[in-house]
Amino acid sequence: MQLSFKNLMKSYGSRRVLNDITIDLPDTRAMAVIGPSGGGKTTLLRTIAGLERPDCGQLSIDGELLQFDDASLLLHRRSIGTVFQAFNLFPHLTALENILLPLEQAHGYRHPEAMEAAESILKRFQLEGHADKKPAQLSGGQQQRIAIARAIAIKPRFLLFDEPTSALDPEMTSEVLDIIGELRDEGRDLLLVTHHMGFARTAADYCLFVADGRIVENGPAEQLFAEPKSKELRQFLGRVMRY
Amino acid sequence: MIYLVSRAFVALLFLCTLAGNCLGAVDYDQLFRQSSDLMALGDLDGALTLLRQVPTPAAGEEAGPFVSSRMQAARIHAAQENTDSAIADCQEVLILFPDNSEARNFVAALRDQLKPGWHTVLSDTLRFLPSLAKGALMTLMLVLCTMLVSPLGGLLIALGRISTLRPVSGTCWFIIWFFRGTPLLLQLFFIYYGLPSLGITLPPFTAAVIGLGLNYSAYLGEIIRGAIQSIDHGQMEAAKAIGMSYSQAMRRVIIPQTYKRLMPPIGNEFIALIKDTALVSTIAMVELMRSADQLFNTYFNITALALAxxxxxxxxxxxxxxxxxxxxxxxxxxxx
Structure with missing residues (x-):
């Protein structure tokens, strides 16, 4: 996955969330985005996910300029998988139906094909016993794994994770991070906004530090954590690594 | 001479009448007046004793005072709640004059009083129920039709209100503003009595369903809009993220989740609707309220209203x- 931004801007009211981001990033497999809360990480991810229209500027993915009209965004969203902090499973559907819905509604699978795809993914994540449960009957970790299953069932070009473990306790966190690690090892392209510095450092091969609406620093993950160049990143790492 | 004779004859007639009155067994006018005075003083038994003095008339004799006295006695007995004696008084009249309608009606009324209260209510109920049931069926038809129309109208209005197209959301805002802001009764009058002047004449049932349907669509529209907007924003987000279009997301994800929170307020509205159908009785619809009102006006019987x-x-x-x-x-x- 290769990302290029050119003069990307986004404001909410008078607050500028993305502040003139211009950068050509190298082609990477697993990219982590770190940075302080409110710095623009999530907005950046949501723009890449096609859920947010920038006020101005351009975004290219793998050399392809993203158009921000409704029809293009819909097609774009169909080609990628997004996982949210709050899981956002559909509470009125069972785990299985949550996975079937995008396959049948957005991707034109017929029911038997969709069933086959959904069941094989549930089996892979060892969730087949929970197929007929509603989200409210599952633990947070199980819900997030179903959400990941829903995102990868459609065979996306790449996966976007928006703080996927922030709503989970430590045990469930590792259950979800294990799966993300597995997906990376499979060679899936992914972009991950996270507060887990350790995971970002070990699992990602490239890392962006986003603060104040800009990409303040970027580089191979190991290097970024070992030798932070900017004052902001040094301060940030100093704060989050203290405990 | 002839003049004198005729004057003497008139005088003689006058004397005879006087004598006849005095010599007749009792002066009945006098007696009735006395008994009235006693009644006015509260001496009902005294009045009864006087009235009993009027004898049973022999064949061919004037029966007026007798009938009057016995009927008066019956009324006094009835006032004393001595129903048996009252009936006996009437019977005395009926033995001589079986066709006397006053006595017969009074006996019937007294016999009705002898029956327990529940009996009267029961017989009224049985009498009124068929037409009330017919009215209730019409009320139910109105309610069901409106229940079919208004959620659809409400959904359209709700979706229109949250639309980003200004003309659409503006129109829906106006519909809600108008139909919530004017009395339902006035809307019904306008549709049934007002539209014909614009060349649109509707049968009462159609007019009633259109009026109730529009009014309730406006209310349900706001309820449905509230329910849609109360669904966690992340749900629409997730639906978009998995590649669903806006209409797919609404149909498959958002609206199904509103059902639970829609039910209590919609239940409220539909119960209000059942009672609001009473208003269509004013536009020539014979439903439950109108049926009850007609029975009440015909029989002046409160049971009809209680049953409704x-x-x-x-x-x-x-x-x-x-x-x-x-x-x-x-x-x-x-x-x-």
Whole structure:
């Protein structure tokens, strides 16, 4: 996955969330985005996910300029998988139906094909016993794994994770991070906004530090954590690594 | 000479009449007046004793005073709640004059009083129920038709209100503003009595369903809009993220989740609707309220109105029960 931004801007009211981001990033497999809360990480991810229209500027993915009209965004969203902090499973559907819905509604699978795809993914994540449960009957970790299953069932070009473990306790966190690690090892392209510095450092091969609406620093993950160049990143790492 | 004779004859006649009055057994006018005075003083027994002095007339004799006295006695007995004696008084009259309608009606009324109260209510109920049931059926038809039309109208208005197209959201805002802001009765009058002047004449049932349907669509529109907007924003986000279009997301994700929170306020509205159908009685619809009103005006019998109240209660109770069941089922995914 290769990302290029050119003069990307986004404001909410008078607050500028993305502040003139211009950068050509190298082609990477697993990219982590770190940075302080409110710095623009999530907005950046949501723009890449096609859920947010920038006020101005351009975004290219793998050399392809993203158009921000409704029809293009819909097609774009169909080609990628997004996982949210709050899981956002559909509470009125069972785990299985949550996975079937995008396959049948957005991707034109017929029911038997969709069933086959959904069941094989549930089996892979060892969730087949929970197929007929509603989200409210599952633990947070199980819900997030179903959400990941829903995102990868459609065979996306790449996966976007928006703080996927922030709503989970430590045990469930590792259950979800294990799966993300597995997906990376499979060679899936992914972009991950996270507060887990350790995971970002070990699992990602490239890392962006986003603060104040800009990409303040970027580089191979190991290097970024070992030798932070900017004052902001040094301060940030100093704060989050203290405990 | 002839003049004198004729004067003497008139004088003689006058004397004879006087004598006849005095010599007749009793002066009945006098007697009736006395008994009235006694009644006015509260001495009912004294009045009765006087009245009993009027004898049974022999064949061919004037019967007026006799009948009057016995009927008066019957009324006094009835006032004393001595129904048996009152009936006996009437019977005395009926033996001589079986066709006397005053006595016969009075006996019938007295016999009715002898029956227990529930008997009267029961017979009234049986008498009124068929036409009330017919009215209730019409009320039910109106309610069901409006229940079919208004959620659809409400959904359209709700979706229109949250639309980003200004003309659409503006139109829906106007519909809600108008139909919530004017009395339903006035809207019904306008549709039934007003539209014909614009060349549109509607049968009462159609006019009633259109009026109720529009009014309730406006209310349900706001309820549905509130329910849609109360669904966690992340749900629309996730639906978009998995590649669903806006209409797919609404149909498959957002609206199904509103059912549970829609049920209590919609149940409320539909129960109000059952009672609001009474207003269409003003536009020539014979429904439950109109039927009860007609019976009440014909028989001046409060039982008709009481029965209508009971039927309204039965209808609202049934609907309350059904809505509780639907609400439970709609929210079943939240039960562990």
């Amino acid at each position: 109240a009971v039927i309204y209660l039965v209808l609202t109770t049934i609907f309350t029960f059904i809505f509780e069941k639907i609400e439970y089922r709609a929210g079943i995914y939240e039960h562990r």
